[in-house]
Amino acid sequence: MQNYTLVRERTSVFATNKVLRNTYLLLSLTLLFSAGTATWATLCNVPYPGVFVSILGMFGLLFLTRSLCNSGWGILAVFAFTGFMGYTLAPTLHFYLHNFANGSAIITTAVGGTGIIFFLLSAFVLITRKDFSFMGGFLFAGIMVALIASIAGLFFNLPIFQVFISAIFMLLCSGLILFHTSQIISGGETNYIMATISLYVALLNIFVSLLNILGFFAGSRR
Secondary structure (H helix, E strand, O other): OHHHHHHHHHHHHHHHHHHHHHHHHHHHHHHHHHHHHHHHHHHOOOOOOOHHHHHHHHHHHHHHHHHHOOOOHHHHHHHHHHHHHHHHHHHHHHHHHHHEOOHHHHHHHHHHHHHHHHHHHHHHHHHHOOOOHHHHHHHHHHHHHHHHHHHHHHHHOOHHHHHHHHHHHHHHHHHHHHHHHHHHHHOOOOOHHHHHHHHHHHHHHHHHHHHHHHHHHHOOEO
16 A cells, blocks of 8 residues: 555645646746747737737637647647737837837846746745645735726726736736646646736736836836
């Protein structure tokens, strides 16, 4: 019986490590693909599809990825989703490049800051192996409130309020990185495709939030 328990534990550890390894590999590749798509769309000044098409495409590709997450087609769906998100990010990058004297520095700093946040949070979970599953309900509720507040902020057009919302989103998405990484190493998440999507969305939101915060404090515009 003891030997059987040891075999099960070793099998569980091996499966968890495999999910984590596949998640980080796929996440790295999709981030590069998304960045390439965003760069191409920005340099070529590709027309923005509009808010309605962007939202429809985002949720449609998310649904497609979830539907195919247990097959090899799910990998293609992940690349389609992350590539599309990179494409829709182009107008934001174009805005910072053409409206701020140090726009390229702002974007580079946001990229570096996002990478550092992800590395530190992931390393903390992997080293301590702390269970952050208790944060799930709080994070979901917090994101819903932040989304409603951000929509309301569009009607007031107060830059400082948008910065505040961006800071809240950064904190919530940082919590999502802790939560999802914890789920992977504890065996709560066994599908590396869905784990990749979850981490990608968190990183994208952190990056955009950092852009908003840095842009607010940059001051000088062209």
